[in-house]
Amino acid sequence: MxxxxxxxxxxxxxxxxxxxxxxxxxxxxxxLFGSKAALRAAQPAQRPARQSRPPRAQRSAPxxxxxxxxxxxxxxxxxxxxxxxxxxxxxxxxVVTDDYASSRHARLYAQDGQWIVEDLxxxxxxxxxxxxxxxxxxxxxxxxxxxxxxxxELRK
Amino acid sequence: xxxxxxxxxxxLPYQRRNAASLALLIFAxxxxxxxxxxxxxxxxxxxxxxxxxxxxxxxxxxxxxxxxQARFAPYADPLLLPLAVALNGxxxxxxxxxxxxxxxxxxxxxxxxxxxxxxAADASSQLMWTFVGIALFVAxxxxxxxxxxxxxxxSFTPKTAQRYTYIIxxxxxxxxxxxxxxxxxxxxxxxxxxxxVAGFSVQPGEFAKLMxxxxxxxxxxxxxxxxxxxxxxxxxxxxxxxxxxxxxLVIWVFCLGVxxxxxxxxxxxxxxxxxxxxxYIATQRVSWVLIGVGLLAVGVFIATLLPFMGHVNQRIDIxxxxxxxxxxxxxxxxGKVEPVNPxxxxxxxxxxxxxxxxxxxxxxxxxDKAEQTRLIGPGYYACSKLGGSYADSAxxxxxxxxxxxxxxxxxxxxxxxxxxxPLSFSDFIFDSLGEELGLTGLMALLLIYALIVQxxxxxxxxxxxxxxxxFAGGVSFVLALQVFVIVGGVTRLIPLTGxxxxxxxxxxxxxxxxxxxxxxxxxxxxxxxxxxPQSIQDEGMTQIVSTR
Numbered sequence: 001m002x003x004x005x006x007x008x009x010x011x012x013x014x015x016x017x018x019x020x021x022x023x024x025x026x027x028x029x030x031x032l033f034g035s036k037a038a039l040r041a042a043q044p045a046q047r048p049a050r051q052s053r054p055p056r057a058q059r060s061a062p063x064x065x066x067x068x069x070x071x072x073x074x075x076x077x078x079x080x081x082x083x084x085x086x087x088x089x090x091x092x093x094x095v096v097t098d099d100y101a102s103s104r105h106a107r108l109y110a111q112d113g114q115w116i117v118e119d120l121x122x123x124x125x126x127x128x129x130x131x132x133x134x135x136x137x138x139x140x141x142x143x144x145x146x147x148x149x150x151x152x153e154l155r156k
Numbered sequence: 157x158x159x160x161x162x163x164x165x166x167x168l169p170y171q172r173r174n175a176a177s178l179a180l181l182i183f184a185x186x187x188x189x190x191x192x193x194x195x196x197x198x199x200x201x202x203x204x205x206x207x208x209x210x211x212x213x214x215x216x217x218x219x220x221x222x223x224x225q226a227r228f229a230p231y232a233d234p235l236l237l238p239l240a241v242a243l244n245g246x247x248x249x250x251x252x253x254x255x256x257x258x259x260x261x262x263x264x265x266x267x268x269x270x271x272x273x274x275x276a277a278d279a280s281s282q283l284m285w286t287f288v289g290i291a292l293f294v295a296x297x298x299x300x301x302x303x304x305x306x307x308x309x310x311s312f313t314p315k316t317a318q319r320y321t322y323i324i325x326x327x328x329x330x331x332x333x334x335x336x337x338x339x340x341x342x343x344x345x346x347x348x349x350x351x352x353v354a355g356f357s358v359q360p361g362e363f364a365k366l367m368x369x370x371x372x373x374x375x376x377x378x379x380x381x382x383x384x385x386x387x388x389x390x391x392x393x394x395x396x397x398x399x400x401x402x403x404x405l406v407i408w409v410f411c412l413g414v415x416x417x418x419x420x421x422x423x424x425x426x427x428x429x430x431x432x433x434x435x436y437i438a439t440q441r442v443s444w445v446l447i448g449v450g451l452l453a454v455g456v457f458i459a460t461l462l463p464f465m466g467h468v469n470q471r472i473d474i475x476x477x478x479x480x481x482x483x484x485x486x487x488x489x490x491g492k493v494e495p496v497n498p499x500x501x502x503x504x505x506x507x508x509x510x511x512x513x514x515x516x517x518x519x520x521x522x523x524d525k526a527e528q529t530r531l532i533g534p535g536y537y538a539c540s541k542l543g544g545s546y547a548d549s550a551x552x553x554x555x556x557x558x559x560x561x562x563x564x565x566x567x568x569x570x571x572x573x574x575x576x577x578p579l580s581f582s583d584f585i586f587d588s589l590g591e592e593l594g595l596t597g598l599m600a601l602l603l604i605y606a607l608i609v610q611x612x613x614x615x616x617x618x619x620x621x622x623x624x625x626x627f628a629g630g631v632s633f634v635l636a637l638q639v640f641v642i643v644g645g646v647t648r649l650i651p652l653t654g655x656x657x658x659x660x661x662x663x664x665x666x667x668x669x670x671x672x673x674x675x676x677x678x679x680x681x682x683x684x685x686x687x688x689p690q691s692i693q694d695e696g697m698t699q700i701v702s703t704r
Contacts, residue, residue: 001197001198001201006197006198006568006571007568009194009197009198009568010194010565010566010567010568010569010571012190013190013191013194013568013569013593014565014566014593014594014596014597014600016186016187016190017187017593017596017597017600018596019183020180020183020184020187020242020600021603021604021607023179023180023183024180024235024238024239024604024607025607027173027176027177027180027234027235028235028607028610028611
């Protein structure tokens with residue numbers, strides 16, 4: 001192979017190397033300042049979109065809520081997509097008669113096909129598995145949620 | 157510490173960047189394959205067989221890693237994986253290229269019945285370690301599940317490490333001490349940083365580095381309040397209380413111990429720099445950095461004063477003036493350097509003497525003693541007779557010659573002679589790449605490292621948990637420092653230390669540790685960038701959020 005061709009190949013390789021670096025920087029540039037698509041995604045979702053059908057539930061989405069432990073053990077509530085409130089208050093979806101539960105203790109709601117648990121400022125806290133729920137957390141199926149002496153689970 | 161991250165998250169919800177990640181990954185593969193192609197075209201005028209074996213192997217591994225990342229950590233930073241693959245691939249191509257040159261020599265040596273050099277470029281073992289490294293990456297991404305997934309059977313997140321802060325710190329120290337233990341420890345090329353496990357040489361320091369980051373992060377999360385708030389304010393600096401100086405002094409003494417026992421300036425610099433930088437991240441106080449730099453200067457000064465630290469002096473001497481040490485130099489008591497390279501009379505004289513002694517042993521029937529005598533380097537022997545300490549700067553100088561040979565544009569892959577430098581495939585791979593890719597290529601490589609470090613720091617900024625912030629920051633900093641120490645060493649910016657060049661150097665421990673490091677960053681960046689589930693309280697109590 002001639003000297004000239006080899007020089008061309010050498011320069012071409014260096015060019016490819018630098019193009020790679022520039023492409024990588026390009027990806028972060030979009031990451032830092034946001035591409036148009038990113039900005040559009042950042043806009044709050046428009047109302048009409050919200051009124052339309054909720055996203056089709058994923059295959060893995062849980063379909064019922066089961067009380068596993070506590071006085072109401074065995075109770076099953078079908079998950080319809082409506083938020084579920086849990087507490088001692090009579091208007092709760094799941095009323096628990098338990099000294100360790102607050103009157104408005106926690107809430108479960110669906111978002112983007114998954115269920116989220118949120119503590120409503122209860123006295124004794126809500127636990128998802130072993131973690132204390134300090135901010136809304138997604139609830140995978142089969143993970144126990146403990147509210148006072150009551151333990152509930154989402155099941156498929 | 158978290159306001160900035162909160163601000164960034166609020167401005168722009170992170171999105172999945174899998175397409176960008178895949179595109180860059182494909183680019184990284186093209187880069188690797190063209191490196192192999194260039195080697196082949198330059199050497200034999202055709203696409204080399206190695207392109208399909210090694211290049212193809214890397215492509216399959218990288219794609220597997222990508223799919224695992226896209227499936228299990230979709231919000232992960234898009235740059236980390238492609239950049240690591242690019243570095244790994246370029247290193248593999250360079251090792252393949254060096255292997256082509258040295259394998260002929262090794263075959264000849266084996267045919268002549270001579271001892272085969274154990275340390276040689278070996279592209280097939282490097283590919284195997286790449287496989288192991290990427291497999292560890294995949295396993296680590298799979299095992300370290302989402303923080304909220306408590307149902308996973310092995311729910312080990314980077315956060316879990318916080319619970320075992322002190323155990324991990326103890327483990328790191330044990331790992332660092334292992335090479336000194338007789339029986340397990342092994343000395344290779346004058347450095348006691350290896351252990352032998354099941355026939356493999358392992359560098360525990362590479363893993364200890366990650367464990368030290370965990371330990372420092374866990375420790376500083378608890379102590380940073382005291383360290384950042386209390387103290388006297390003098391001018392623009394606020395100095396910490398005397399008793400808060402305890403930890404930094406302990407680490408300092410520990411690093412001096414590493415310096416004394418392992419004769420390794422760079423490693424000591426790596427650990428101390430890591431602690432000081434993490435202390436700075438945790439407390440945001442410049443005074444800690446100044447204290448750290450001051451302690452470092454004092455430490456190096458003490459090391460140069462102590463008589464039994466002669467080798468540190470010598471390292472510094474070689475660094476300042478390597479020429480008299482080329483192929484062997486002898487630092488005498490009075491500080492002068494006597495060259496004992498093969499061209500000098502004194503070398504020839506002692507060479508003859510050693511040969512005569514070996515012959516004598518042979519005649520006396522003591523073949524093992526004769527063997528041993530033949531293994532002694534005449535330069536080393538001459539120097540011990542002169543009462544000085546022997547050192548050889550040939551490696552460093554040949555590396556510098558290689559860089560000079562490369563110039564701005566390099567000789568082109570496969571067209572230089574980088575194998576002339578000892579350890580051109582591991583410690584000196586940066587010089588080898590410099591010879592064939594030139595300054596232009598080296599700048600690109602350094603930028604790739606800088607980008608990985610920047611992505612790590614970005615992950616630290618975006619992370620929600622203070623422990624994870626420190627973990628990510630420390631992990632990126634240790635990578636940056638390691639690149640600085642080894643690249644600075646081989647380019648004679650600082651005294652040379654045998655550390656590995658992350659992802660480029662040949663060696664299993666280094667590849668495995670660095671792939672785990674990338675996996676940790678990928679998992680943490682996924683957790684940090686993933687949008688938090690929105691609270692319905694934001695929209696008022698009465699609104700119906702979800703209708704059927």
